[in-house]
Amino acid sequence: MVLQKLLDYGFNGYQAPAMPQASRSTKRKAKFQRRAEDNQLCAFDLLASVAGELLQEKENPTTSIDTSSEKDQLEFVKEGQDANKPSKAELSDEGSCDDKNLSPLSSQATNQNDCLKEFPHLGIDGHSRFASVITSSSFIAEKLVDGKSHKMENVTTTEVILDSSGYPKDSHLKLDGHTGKVKDELHKFGEVQNGNGIEMSSLEDPLDGKPPLLISLDANTKLSGHSDRIPCGSLSKGCDNVPVVSRDDDENSSGCTYTCSAKTNSIRPKTCIGDNRISKASASKFRKVAEKSKDNTLSKSDRDLRCTYHSKNCNRGQSSEINIPFKKRKLLNYSSVSNSNKFIKSGGTGIYYSPENCMNQDVCNSSPGMHKDPGISSSEACQHQTLQCRGSHVKLRIKSFRVPELFIEVPESATVGSLKKAVMDAVSSVLGGELHIGVILQGKKVRDDSKTLLQTGISHDNQLDALGFTLEPNSSQSLPIVCAAHSPHPSADIPQHVTRYPSSQAVIHQRIQGNSDMLLEHQENSLGSLVENDHDSAPSPFNTYIDKDMTDSKKLVTVPEMDKEELAVVPGVHKPRRSEVVQRRIRRPFTVDEVEALVQAVEKLGTGRWRDVKLCAFDNAKHRTYVDLKDKWKTLVHTARISPQQRRGEPVPQELLDRVLVAHAYWSQHQHPQTGFFNKGQGLSATSSLVDGMGLLVSDLCY
DNA sequence: GTTAGGG
DNA sequence: CCCTAAC
Numbered sequence: 001m002v003l004q005k006l007l008d009y010g011f012n013g014y015q016a017p018a019m020p021q022a023s024r025s026t027k028r029k030a031k032f033q034r035r036a037e038d039n040q041l042c043a044f045d046l047l048a049s050v051a052g053e054l055l056q057e058k059e060n061p062t063t064s065i066d067t068s069s070e071k072d073q074l075e076f077v078k079e080g081q082d083a084n085k086p087s088k089a090e091l092s093d094e095g096s097c098d099d100k101n102l103s104p105l106s107s108q109a110t111n112q113n114d115c116l117k118e119f120p121h122l123g124i125d126g127h128s129r130f131a132s133v134i135t136s137s138s139f140i141a142e143k144l145v146d147g148k149s150h151k152m153e154n155v156t157t158t159e160v161i162l163d164s165s166g167y168p169k170d171s172h173l174k175l176d177g178h179t180g181k182v183k184d185e186l187h188k189f190g191e192v193q194n195g196n197g198i199e200m201s202s203l204e205d206p207l208d209g210k211p212p213l214l215i216s217l218d219a220n221t222k223l224s225g226h227s228d229r230i231p232c233g234s235l236s237k238g239c240d241n242v243p244v245v246s247r248d249d250d251e252n253s254s255g256c257t258y259t260c261s262a263k264t265n266s267i268r269p270k271t272c273i274g275d276n277r278i279s280k281a282s283a284s285k286f287r288k289v290a291e292k293s294k295d296n297t298l299s300k301s302d303r304d305l306r307c308t309y310h311s312k313n314c315n316r317g318q319s320s321e322i323n324i325p326f327k328k329r330k331l332l333n334y335s336s337v338s339n340s341n342k343f344i345k346s347g348g349t350g351i352y353y354s355p356e357n358c359m360n361q362d363v364c365n366s367s368p369g370m371h372k373d374p375g376i377s378s379s380e381a382c383q384h385q386t387l388q389c390r391g392s393h394v395k396l397r398i399k400s401f402r403v404p405e406l407f408i409e410v411p412e413s414a415t416v417g418s419l420k421k422a423v424m425d426a427v428s429s430v431l432g433g434e435l436h437i438g439v440i441l442q443g444k445k446v447r448d449d450s451k452t453l454l455q456t457g458i459s460h461d462n463q464l465d466a467l468g469f470t471l472e473p474n475s476s477q478s479l480p481i482v483c484a485a486h487s488p489h490p491s492a493d494i495p496q497h498v499t500r501y502p503s504s505q506a507v508i509h510q511r512i513q514g515n516s517d518m519l520l521e522h523q524e525n526s527l528g529s530l531v532e533n534d535h536d537s538a539p540s541p542f543n544t545y546i547d548k549d550m551t552d553s554k555k556l557v558t559v560p561e562m563d564k565e566e567l568a569v570v571p572g573v574h575k576p577r578r579s580e581v582v583q584r585r586i587r588r589p590f591t592v593d594e595v596e597a598l599v600q601a602v603e604k605l606g607t608g609r610w611r612d613v614k615l616c617a618f619d620n621a622k623h624r625t626y627v628d629l630k631d632k633w634k635t636l637v638h639t640a641r642i643s644p645q646q647r648r649g650e651p652v653p654q655e656l657l658d659r660v661l662v663a664h665a666y667w668s669q670h671q672h673p674q675t676g677f678f679n680k681g682q683g684l685s686a687t688s689s690l691v692d693g694m695g696l697l698v699s700d701l702c703y
Numbered sequence: 704g705t706t707a708g709g710g
Numbered sequence: 711c712c713c714t715a716a717c
Contacts, residue, residue, distance in 0.1 A: 585711065611705060631711070
């Protein structure tokens with residue numbers, strides 16, 4: 001029996017979309033699957049990412065940020081697993097040690113906040129630290145002290161904000177709704193004083209709570225975690241009493257508005273950027289990615305001399321390729337999205353946790369447990385973030401996450417327990433993937449980790465609604481690490497072969513606020529255009545290529561088969577082959593330069609020779625197929641025919657559109673004469689191309 | 704493998 | 711962008 005169940009992992013209300021009944025047509029099913037894949041942006045991934053990063057850091061003591069003592073470690077373990085080994089093997093991305101490339105800030109962080117290393121803090125700077133452990137609602141917090149584990153049960157969530165010294169300030173965790181308990185516990189265990197990490201063990205049934213994650217940022221925080229800070233004066237936007245929109249609060253989401261309060265630097269203008277924290281590891285990965293992009297970046301002059309488009313997205317390449325863009329659609333099933341209203345008070349001084357009941361009315365207006373709008377878009381449902389302005393901090397409230405689509409197939413005779421296990425395994429597999437964090441601002445991906453939030457523009461409150469995060473699969477080519485590299489599960493509970501779906505399958509888009517539609521749009525676009533356009537190679541039509549020859553990331557999508565093993569491990573449980581689910585390519589809007597190149601090529605070659613067009617002008621743009629070019633031309637023609645007001649996306653110069661119309665008209669007239677020079681006989685020979693009529697030489701364009 | 708079109 | 715019929 002294929003359950004195709006809506007798996008509500010309790011991670012803030014995610015529910016996998018229902019699968020079409022088997023009776024439905026294959027096509028429909030396929031489409032559905034595709035859509036489902038697109039929706040695989042889930043909170044869970046973020047969690048996985050955070051957890052993974054955390055572990056990674058732990059795994060790589062060499063990392064600059066990892067200077068803390070051995071005992072001061074935080075681990076993320078699953079229930080039933082050994083406190084230590086399982087989590088490591090399970091969650092750490094052994095393959096990479098990017099941490100070595102951590103930004104200077106990271107290093108700095110090391111010295112100042114050793115205790116933080118264990119926390120998957122999001123963002124770091126010298127001011128304060130925010131460590132968060134996203135957990136499902138029910139966890140047991142454990143602390144490892146000298147190898148000994150001390151449990152703190154009923155810790156539903158653990159989010160810690162550490163101050164510059166690396167210690168939690170105003171520790172304020174809530175345990176089961178009881179504020180301070182955690183704190184007490186922490187103190188009891190010496191957490192606060194010693195900065196010992198907290199180990200999280202999920203309870204057996206962590207499926208009900210959906211604590212949102214709140215990320216606090218520091219205005220000075222750099223994406224990369226660089227230590228260099230922006231002068232206070234540089235903080236342009238004050239945010240006193242600036243109510244930061246708590247998007248989509250219309251629903252149950254709690255709209256929390258903050259008032260800026262001077263923080264460390266009283267003089268510093270308040271920005272709506274607060275204690276933003278992004279995991280160091282993530283930052284390092286950002287950097288890594290950014291560096292990759294460098295290699296693929298052409299100088300302006302080069303580009304001008306070259307022909308093909310070198311994919312500006314090369315750096316995103318592998319990971320982005322497998323990214324699953326969000327689709328504009330409503331998620332039919334998403335429940336208990338806002339069951340939990342975890343809230344973290346910012347100010348960089350404290351451990352905050354607002355339980356599901358939204359205890360803090362001041363900051364949380366949402367009705368606990370409310371989650372209507374069944375028609376809300378998936379992203380909206382799953383990614384409730386709120387940027388709050390308080391002092392110079394920005395609070396990101398990730399209200400919920402979604403679990404990527406998971407298919408579980410179990411025999412009817414299977415026990416509920418086995419079903420749970422199957423689900424757990426699937427979830428575990430997701431956690432095991434190595435993920436990267438992506439930051440999307442205004443629909444564009446921010447790749448420069450070294451930029452500060454201010455420089456990036458994240459500090460501008462007017463852009464907050466366009467800020468989003470993505471969980472990107474590890475770009476590492478070593479897919480094997482996904483499954484093979486992991487050591488066997490020490491715990492009998494978790495099969496060694498727990499599906500370790502490549503994180504590639506689970507991309508998460510986190511958005512902070514704003515209407516979902518817009519965001520979705522942005523998200524899709526974001527993956528196509530990056531903030532750092534300077535890295536983009538605006539392909540100069542007709543020349544040579546310079547592409548970095550990025551490996552087609554698609555291959556990363558390929559999922560190592562592990563079904564059999566899994567089946568063996570979990571009797572009665574069959575996991576569908578991920579490979580069966582085709583990944584929709586990421587949307588990559590054409591740039592003006594690309595459009596120009598396309599127009600130029602078509603002017604010369606005509607509209608029936610897309611392969612030639614591709615070879616001529618986009619040979620190195622691996623992500624542009626001739627079908628893409630054909631499609632683009634189609635849209636260009638359409639665009640050129642409609643009024644400017646009706647056009648969307650990045651505006652195409654009218655001049656180009658005019659050329660499109662001219663070329664289109666021309667080739668419509670001259671297209672069919674089959675000369676026999678070409679396979680399809682379409683188009684005219686080069687010597688009679690439109691370009692020739694325009695006084696241009698073919699040689700100038702191609703070849 | 705390409706092209707052309709509908710979705 | 712995807713899917714596919716038709717070449």
